[in-house]
Amino acid sequence: MRKRRLPRRCARDFLWRTRSNFFSKSIGWKQFLSLMEQKEPTILRAYTTLCLSKSGTLHKNQILTSLKSAGLPVNEDNAAAMLRYLNADSEGSISYGHFCNFMLLLPSERLEDDPRNIWFEAATVVDVPPPVEISTGSVLESALAGGLASALSTSLMHPIDSMKTRVQASTLSFPDLISKLPQIGLRGSIPAIFGQFSSHGLRTGIFEASKLVLINVAPTLPEIQVQSMASFCSTVLGIAVRIPCEVLKQRLQAGIFNNVGEAIVGTMQWDGPKGFFRGTGATLCREVPFYVAGMCLYAEAKKAAQHVVNRELEPWETVAVGALSGGLAQL
Structure with a gap:
């Protein structure tokens, strides 16, 4: 399918019609042969409607004649493109086998169309992909997955992060800090986990949505630039959500406050609203x-x-x- 530059929906339709059961992800020779027997009479009739040579094959001259009879643009380039598309042999001819291999991959409803139009379109017309729609469901799924993954990793690593903060902010020796790990291990875990979940969920969702917007607005933009711009926008907005939680977490880990409520009130009294964004x-x-x-x-x-x-x-x-x-x- 990819070699013929056919849409992915053709591959899905082909597999759906030939698989042995609903859950099968591959096909066997029996399923392929059954589909072949269904389609071959229609394909053979379509092949005989073309302007064939006496030997039953198609050369450039026969293709030009077929294009003319179908009212399609007649020129050497189009004929050459159609020969290349069906992998013409060394003599520049197309046999029934070449034609059948192409038609067999198409959905059944396309077999009723004029084979000259189908062949010409596949070989010469460049499909313009439709605009990529922003699926709210997929963006929300990405955001939820990113938030949960970050929250889980944060909850697992939080005791180590607490130890690091205490080492940086305390004059106690390392053995003393280890002995206090049961008391300080979970300090600040609530704002840390909530902050990581919300910020990384927001960052992942905005990243996916930004990529889709950029692909539609600037389809010629290199992929690495799309990745960079989407990552920049999503990271800035995600950090804006995470910073207040990070401030509360660090103050709880350092032992300045005993609980989240006290940390919120204390930060508000000492520094005002801007205190929640210290270090942004x-x-x-x-x-x-x-x-x-x-x-x-x-x-x-x-x-x-x-x-x-x-x-x-x-x-x-x-x-x-x-x-x-x-x-x-x-x-």
């Missing part, structure tokens, strides 16, 4: 380059890996590529 500039300078570089590295590394293995990546391979890209971006 430094965070943006750190996070934006990291996420933009990370997303671009991930996209390019994934394409390179798929090119090497010549197939779609398995889930664990995708995770490995993502981990490698994140590590390189961190450098």
Whole structure:
């Protein structure tokens, strides 16, 4: 299907009509032969309507005659394109086998159309893809998946993050901090998990929506630029949501406050509303380059890996590529 530049819907229709059961993802020779027997009479009739040579084949002259009789543009370039499309042999001729291989892949309803129009259109007309619609469902799914993944990783790593913050803010020795881990391990976990869930969910959703908008607005824009611009916009907006939660988390981890409510009231009294956004500039300078570089590295590394293995990546391979890209971006 890909070699013929046929739409993916043709592949889905072909598999749907030939598979042995609803859950099957492949077809066997018996299913293919059954479909062949159904379609071949129609394909043979279509082939005989063309201007065939005495040997029952098609050369450039016969193709030009067929184009003329169908009222289609008649020129050498179109005839050559049609020969190339069906993989003409070394003598520049098309046999019934070439024609059948092409027609067999088409949906059944297309077989009733004029074969000259079908062949000409497939060989010479460049399909203009329709605008990519922004599916609210897919964006929400991406946002939820991104938020849950980040929240889970944050909850697992929070005790280590708390230890790091205490080491930076305390004069206690490392053994003393280890002994206090049960008391400080979960401090600040609520704002940390909520902040990561909301910010990364928002970032992932905006990233997917921004990509679709950019593809429609500027379809000629290189993919790496689309990735960079979408990542930049999504990261800036995501950080705006995360910063207040990050401030509360760090103050709870440092032991300045005992609970989330006290941290909110205390921050408001000490610094006012702007206190919740303390360190925004430094965070943006750190996070934006990291996420933009990370997303671009991930996209390019994934394409390179798929090119090497010549197939779609398995889930664990995708995770490995993502981990490698994140590590390189961190450098």
